[in-house]
Amino acid sequence: MVEVKLFASLRTVAGEKGFLTDAASVGELLREAAERYGEDFAKRLQIATVLVNGKNIAHLRWKRTRLKDGDVVSLFPPLAGG
Amino acid sequence: MIGGYMGKVLQVDLSTGAIESYSLPERMLELYVGNKGLGARLLYDLLPPMTDPLSEKNVFIVTTAPLTGAGAPSSNRFNITTKSPLTGAIVNSNCGGNFGVFLKRAGYDSLIITGKASKPVYLKINEEGVSIEDASELWGLDTEKIQEKLTAGTGKLVIGPAGENLVKYAAVFSQERAAGRGGVGAVMGSKNLKAVIAGGKKRVPVAHKDKFKDACRKWRQLSREHPATGEELPRFGTSIFVNKCNATHTLPTRNFLHGSYDEADAVSGETLAEKHLIKNIGCYGCPIACGRQVQLHGKNIKGPEYETVGLFGPNLMNADLKAIIELNYQADLLGMDTISLGNTLGFVMEAREKGLIKTDLAFGKIDRLSRTLDDIAYRRGLGDDMAEGVRFLSQKYGGEEFALHVKGMELASYEPRGAVGQGLGYAIGSRGGCHIAAGYPIYLEANGPITVDPLATTGKPGLVVLNQTTMEAVSTIGCCIFSVYMFLPKALLELNARSPLISKIVRSTFLYGGNIIGKALSWPAWTLPVPAPFFMLPQVQTHAHCTGERYTLGKMMELGKRVVSMDRIFNLREGLTGADDTLPKRLTDELQRAEEPRSKVTLSKMLPKYYNFRGWTPAGVPREKTLRTLQIEEEPMLPQTAMGAASTV
Known part of the structure; x- marks a missing residue:
């Protein structure tokens, strides 16, 4: 299983802190999340940062990134703070 | 004259009681503009080299910028520049409280304080004049009570007991916002200056009014529409970074031993918003309003920022957000920088584990912390040494390799081995x-x-x-x-x-x-x-x-x-x-x-x-x-009269 963690407004819109999935790739996981939480969430996902085990994968294989059992995928909206 | 300036600097010598005002050369304003840039130049010109930061010769400078008080969003900040008693280097501490706006309303762009009063005083500045007032009755008050006592409707700059007792990382407060770092509060305390209040009705002259208003409107719109400044930051505050730093191994944990903490979510901006937030508060005139108002024992108070959460939380192995709220409020009342404070506590906890310091402070043990904060502010027992900061502690007790400071200033809440x-x-x-x-x-x-x-x-x-x-x-x-x-x-x-x-x-x-x-x-x-x-x-x-x-x-x-x-x-x-x-x-x-x-x-x-x-x-x-x-000149840029006033100190 892959653990999906949601943060900031993604958590608020989803109404939960995350979910477990069998998704085999990041693309599959994002599609599942969009279907699970609806249109507003899907829109926010378009500018979300995706970390797989703490690593940003936008510039790597991005949605084609393969997932394996035990991976942790963190989804963040664009943040500001500090 | 260049727009945005009131055209006058106020200089007060607390040793002699001399008060004067003068204009800065236009070239100086063109090159150094305001806030920290102008502050650095003024300090360079006014401070005799190798001055002891807590001696009466140190110069305490408050600068504003052209935009301060002019009506632009997120731009009402002022800056305090002085030689830091914590580091011996320059310190420019920026603050979002309303003092800068009120200083300009009184007709001054900057305030320069030299010398030392013979007894506790506060400074009163308005359009009619400037006076040095007796503060014997105010000495000892915390940063909240003193602001309640001083004239309503003015901008205030105050210190708490930590500043009075020369804690090396004492802060200066304006409203509930702090010019936190580098011990600027101790410099005020060393001058027996408990507070400065300013007020008036003067308006900031803007050069191109219509274009300025239009630019401000567009800026507000941009800020509102940007997902970071328009939604996430207002909704979750600065602590929004707790979880992100945790995920990227940049959250200081256990005195910067690790970069992530299993219980980070318990102290995150999301948890703060869900369990404690009453409403957003912002710096003076800021539309982002990333500050938090929370409730403690039935009272509405300022909530902690990311830096405080990181350094009072994961850095001390503490997952109790309510305790962080309480400690942050206590540190604010005493008038201390929570970044240096969190590091100092973390250092002592690790030094104890390594047998270098005898104390009952320990990671994850938070019930002793409140008393320790008082001990530091009033310099009691080990608190007296802790009031000197991490560099001093490591030199006295050992443990320099895990003394998390640079040039004597303790590190902010980002573990750099992850970035x-x-x-x-x-x-x-x-x-x-x-x-x-x-x-x-x-x-x-x-x-x-x-x-x-x-x-x-x-x-x-x-x-x-x-x-x-x-x-x-x-x-x-x-x-x-x-x-x-x-x-x-x-x-x-x-x-x-x-x-x-x-x-x-x-x-x-x-x-x-x-x-x-x-x-x-x-x-x-x-x-x-x-x-x-x-x-x-x-x-x-x-x-x-x-x-x-x-x-x-x-x-x-x-x-x-x-x-x-x-x-x-x-x-x-x-x-x-x-x-x-x-x-x-x-x-x-x-x-x-x-x-x-x-x-x-x-x-x-x-x-x-x-x-x-x-x-x-x-x-x-x-x-x-x-x-x-860069047109940085060795020769002083200040008028001789100002230089003369400073040299009489």
């Missing part, structure tokens, strides 16, 4: 281990929406130069650093998330282009004659319309570079050297994660390039040519 550019920033920051002086490169390495390889050293010197230069310029013109988050416009974020190819290009531009950017930034202003893009830097155009001065991107960047090098030559004059641009051994020699061989900060790979981009020698000294290009 090595941030480590370089900490090492070269003029005031020491400060995330702002570092240029906050971590935003482009780990916790922002577009990030480069956080552990690569390639390109980082250029990235640090770019960030630092931009932030120094934005800060000098009076704007909040958070307004820089619009530097990455929404359209770019959407593009970046669309395909890995675009993301790769954006990322490579920052990482591999970092050195090109750095080199380009060492060129003079005329090589970059283009206007600053409004959708990225609305601050620049707004400032230009306020002052009536023409600003290109090159001129803006030159301002940032000038401020960095000005700070540098002040520090060199005070005896600091390139050898002070370093980090504690924990960060340079110990791996954060055994499985990741790059998880340490290799400064030797980055520092020489950084110096080169800045136009400094390999020893970290600005070259003559650099100073000439």
Whole structure:
């Protein structure tokens, strides 16, 4: 299983802190999340940062990134703070 | 006259009671503008070299910027500059309270305080005059009570018991906002100055009123529409970074031993918003309103910021958010910087484990902390040593390798072994281990929406130069650093998330282009004659319309570079050297994660390039040519009368 963690407004819109999935790739996981939480969430996902085990994968294989059992995928909206 | 200025500086000598006002030369304002830039120049001119920071000879300078009080969003900040008793270096502490706005309403752009009063006093400034008042009855009051006692409807600058007792990291407060770092509160305390109040009805003269209003309107709209400043930051506050830093191994945990904490979510911005937030509060006139109002024992108080949460929470192995709220409030009342405080507590806890200090303070044990905060502020027992900061403690008791400070200033809440550019920033920051002086490169390495390889050293010197230069310029013109988050416009974020190819290009531009950017930034202003893009830097155009001065991107960047090098030559004059641009051994020699061989900060790979981009020698000294290009002159720029007033101290 892959653990999906949601943060900031993604958590608020989803109404939960995350979910477990069998998704085999990041693309599959994002599609599942969009279907699970609806249109507003899907829109926010378009500018979300995706970390797989703490690593940003936008510039790597991005949605084609393969997932394996035990991976942790963190989804963040664009943040500001500090 | 340049727009945005009231045209007068107020200088008060507390030793003699002499009060005078004068105008600054226009050239000085053109080159150093306001806030930290002008503060640095004034300090350089006024302070005799090698002055003891807590002696009456130290100079305490409050500066504003043209935008302060002019009506622009996120721009009402003022700055306190002095020689830091914590570091011996320059300290410029920026604050979002309303004092700067009220100082300008009283008719002054800056306030310079020299000397030392023979008994506790406070300073009263208004349009009719300036007076030094007896503060014997106010001495001993906390930062909240004293503000309640002083005249309503004025801007206030106060210290608490920690400032009175010369705690080396005592802060100055205006409303509930702090000029927190570097012990500026101790300098006020050393002068027997408990408070300054200012008020009046004067208005800031704006050069191009209609264009200025239009630029402010567009800026507000940009800020509102940007996902970071318009939604996430207002909704979750600055602690929004707890979870992101945790995920990217940059959350200081157990005195910076680790970069992540299993229970981080319990103290996150999300949890704070869900369980404690009553409403948002903002700095004076800021539409972002990232501050938190929370409830404690039936009373509405200011909630903690990210830095405090990180350093009172994971850094002390503490997952109790309510306890952090209480400790933060207590530290504010006592008037102490929570960043230095959190580090000091962490150091003592680790020193105890290693048998270096006898104490009952321990990681994860929070019931003793409240009493310890009082002990520090009132300098009781071990608290007396803790009031001197981490550097002093490590020199007295040992443990220098895990004493998390740079130049004597304790590190902010980012573990740089998870983002090595941030480590370089900490090492070269003029005031020491400060995330702002570092240029906050971590935003482009780990916790922002577009990030480069956080552990690569390639390109980082250029990235640090770019960030630092931009932030120094934005800060000098009076704007909040958070307004820089619009530097990455929404359209770019959407593009970046669309395909890995675009993301790769954006990322490579920052990482591999970092050195090109750095080199380009060492060129003079005329090589970059283009206007600053409004959708990225609305601050620049707004400032230009306020002052009536023409600003290109090159001129803006030159301002940032000038401020960095000005700070540098002040520090060199005070005896600091390139050898002070370093980090504690924990960060340079110990791996954060055994499985990741790059998880340490290799400064030797980055520092020489950084110096080169800045136009400094390999020893970290600005070259003559650099100073000439930046128009930094050795000769004082202040009028002789002002210099004379200072030298009588």
